[in-house]
Amino acid sequence: MTHSAPHPWDVTPAEAVRIQERLRDQVRPENAPGLDEAGVRHVAGVDLSVRQDQCRAAVVVLSYPALAPVDRSVTQRGRPVTFPYVPGLLSFREGPAVLDAWAGLHTVPDLIIWDGQGVAHPRRLGIAAHLGVILGIPSIGCAKSRLCGQHPELDSAAGSTAPLWDQGELVGQVVRTRTGVRPVFVSVGHLIDLDTAVRWVLACCRGYRLPETTRWAHRVAGEW
Secondary structure, eight states: OOOOOSSOSSOOHHHHHHHHHHHGGGOOOSOOTTOSTTTOOEEEEEEEEEETTEEEEEEEEEETTTOOEEEEEEOSSOEEOOSOOOTTOHHHHHHHHHHHHHTTOSSOOSEEEESSOSSOSTTSOOHHHHHHHHHTSOEEEEESSOOSOBOOOOOSSTTOEEEEEETTEEEEEEEOOSTTSOOEEEEEEESSOHHHHHHHHHHTOSSSSSOHHHHHHHHHHTOO
């Protein structure tokens, strides 16, 4: 499965910002057909491992509801990292390697949960939104840390949520996936609404802070 970006990746940080500002209008924060328990059969996770100046991207597809791996693809060799580390421009650093790994999949997932931001991003185009638009598949940002915005305190119980606001706009939900542990930051990536995104993140958790999609992708990406 090959997909090409509608823009070059070898750009300056200033050019990358302009690309984000242009692409953000293509994000669709509404549910694609079939995003319910009956319609979703495969969910995917994406992660990268970076060592020195090379990265290895992994995409792992799990069955749902069993959350057992059914397909996986990685970049065959460590891919050179050419874009600098700039907060808010993660997709330009990691996107090419992710698309390389994606090309090796045999199973098309119904939903992708990204270890990164969706629209909870200063320019509303984190990696889950950026790559979600390119791939045209329902995508959720499920980040371990906050990139922008503010939120009230949330309860310590698993399943508790609190709205994440940035400049007067609701950009995500802070979600407690396990009682007493740090929350995750869930936001729309593409072709899904926020409430549905939160439900799917919780549905893909099995007693750990992170959803199984992220845990499997992290494990595979680290297998150098």
